[in-house]
Amino acid sequence: MAPKYKLSYFDMRARAEPTRMMFAAAGIDFEDDRIPFDKWPALKGTTPMGQLPVLDVDGVKLCQSMPIARFVAKETGMAGKTNLEQAQADAFVDEIIPILPKLYGVTFATDAAKKAELAAEFDKNMVGMLERCEKLCGSNGFLVGNSLLWCDLVLHTVGYNIENYKPGTLKSYPKLSKVMASVTANPKIAAWIAKRPDTKF
Ligand SMILES: N[C@@H](CCC(=O)N[C@@H](CS)C(=O)NCC(=O)O)C(=O)O
Numbered sequence: 001m002a003p004k005y006k007l008s009y010f011d012m013r014a015r016a017e018p019t020r021m022m023f024a025a026a027g028i029d030f031e032d033d034r035i036p037f038d039k040w041p042a043l044k045g046t047t048p049m050g051q052l053p054v055l056d057v058d059g060v061k062l063c064q065s066m067p068i069a070r071f072v073a074k075e076t077g078m079a080g081k082t083n084l085e086q087a088q089a090d091a092f093v094d095e096i097i098p099i100l101p102k103l104y105g106v107t108f109a110t111d112a113a114k115k116a117e118l119a120a121e122f123d124k125n126m127v128g129m130l131e132r133c134e135k136l137c138g139s140n141g142f143l144v145g146n147s148l149l150w151c152d153l154v155l156h157t158v159g160y161n162i163e164n165y166k167p168g169t170l171k172s173y174p175k176l177s178k179v180m181a182s183v184t185a186n187p188k189i190a191a192w193i194a195k196r197p198d199t200k201f
Pocket of ligand 1: 014015044050051052053063064065066
């Protein structure tokens with residue numbers, strides 16, 4: 001029997017979205033459990049490491065967003081066709097994902113001077129990350145190899161936020177733009193994006 005999946009996270013895309021997209025791409029049913037912030041303090045102690053996301057697989061609770069995503073990538077055939085591709089995909093994920101909490105910090109900073117300071121530092125980090133990924137990215141619409149892998153979904157999730165932050169940024173990175181387009185060209189992912197909750201982050 002197919003495993004039962006419950007993915008618990010806040011009502012955000014962020015660290016859970018690549019996993020949600022993989023479930024959608026593979027046509028796998030999962031419970032998209034979105035925990036309201038005011039319910040979190042009571043639940044924090046029940047999670048394996050005191051943070052979200054948590055993926056419950058038939059009663060086994062997995063934690064840490066990228067290990068969760070890597071597990072689902074293996075379950076759905078999106079981890080990479082060979083060990084080599086898997087290591088290359090991991091490298092992109094490790095390069096891209098640290099941008100996410102930094103952008104969160106800029107987006108939700110309330111003090112104007114602090115926000116400007118964080119934004120200046122963020123912009124430098126973002127450009128460095130995009131340049132490094134553009135240089136290593138394949139030219140046929142995938143970061144690695146010739147099929148959609150979980151690293152492409154991580155890029156799409158972070159790239160989506162970057163475009164919300166500074167529209168038009170990705171135009172300067174043609175290979176990465178092609179990856180963004182490959183992700184949305186997948187009909188099942190496009191259907192998920194069209195129906196997913198519209199959240200700020
Ligand atoms: N390294 C962890 C970080 C998880 C993390 O920072 N989760 C945040 C939400 S994005 C959280 O649970 N915040 C609430 C808390 O720490 O109490 C991962 O990738 O899963």
